[in-house]
Amino acid sequence: MAKKSKITEPTQIEQNVGEILSKTDKFIESHLKQIITVVGVVIILIIAIISIRHTYYIPKEKEAQSLLFQGERYFASQQWDFALNGDTLSYAGFLDVVDNYGFTKSGNLAKAYSGICYYHLGDYESALKYLEGYKQKDKILASTVTGLIGDTYAQMEQTDKAISHFKKAASMANSASISPVYLKKMAIAYESQNKYNDALDAYNTIKTKYPESQEAESIEKYIVRAKSFIK
Numbered sequence: 001m002a003k004k005s006k007i008t009e010p011t012q013i014e015q016n017v018g019e020i021l022s023k024t025d026k027f028i029e030s031h032l033k034q035i036i037t038v039v040g041v042v043i044i045l046i047i048a049i050i051s052i053r054h055t056y057y058i059p060k061e062k063e064a065q066s067l068l069f070q071g072e073r074y075f076a077s078q079q080w081d082f083a084l085n086g087d088t089l090s091y092a093g094f095l096d097v098v099d100n101y102g103f104t105k106s107g108n109l110a111k112a113y114s115g116i117c118y119y120h121l122g123d124y125e126s127a128l129k130y131l132e133g134y135k136q137k138d139k140i141l142a143s144t145v146t147g148l149i150g151d152t153y154a155q156m157e158q159t160d161k162a163i164s165h166f167k168k169a170a171s172m173a174n175s176a177s178i179s180p181v182y183l184k185k186m187a188i189a190y191e192s193q194n195k196y197n198d199a200l201d202a203y204n205t206i207k208t209k210y211p212e213s214q215e216a217e218s219i220e221k222y223i224v225r226a227k228s229f230i231k
Helices: 012-030 032-076 080-085 094-101 105-121 124-133 139-155 159-173 179-192 196-209 219-228
Strands: none
Touching (some): 032 080, 032 094, 080 105, 105 124, 105 139, 124 139, 159 179, 179 219
16 A cells, blocks of 8 residues: 655744845846846946956056166166156156056056155155155055155154154064064164164064064164163
8 A cells, every 4th residue: 555645844944034035036026127237237337347447457557667767777777856846858757657557557656666766856745745645555565665754754853753654564574684674773773762672672573573584684783772772
């Protein structure tokens, strides 16, 4: 004799899922036109972005790269004014690259170059403006610019801000070749404020954390000097 199949009632969870799916179907049916419109708008925006990138952004990036290359030659030979403002021939200057191509990667890099040029020309306010406008995800480049901002504040005798940026640069880089440089600058800045305990901490960090660095080779004399001022 064949067994009768047992019909099971749906569980509460299954009932809830069924209700949710039913409501979802009804929502889609009642809002189908709006959904299609939204999807269409998104597709159009994606196409527009891709088109702008290929017809506008990429060509502008190439133009900026070409101008930047010319400026880098003046920069490498420390002709800061020519690098910054251009020559009388075909090169317009880093400032022109920033103004006309600032939205590109090369335009962003031109901000850093401009800041460095202004620093060497002694215009520290302008140096800060362009250095602080530079955005970079690469931690080494970003830390180097941050450290130079610290140097700029030091030149402006704003020691607290200089120390803050030296500390940030050292931490950001987390590099045996870069971090000790800024730790030492930070320590010397602390000494200028007679904060010898803080200076000693920075010197000891170089000694213990970066013993193979160039700064560590002569760090002992700085440690001794800082200790001599601590009562």
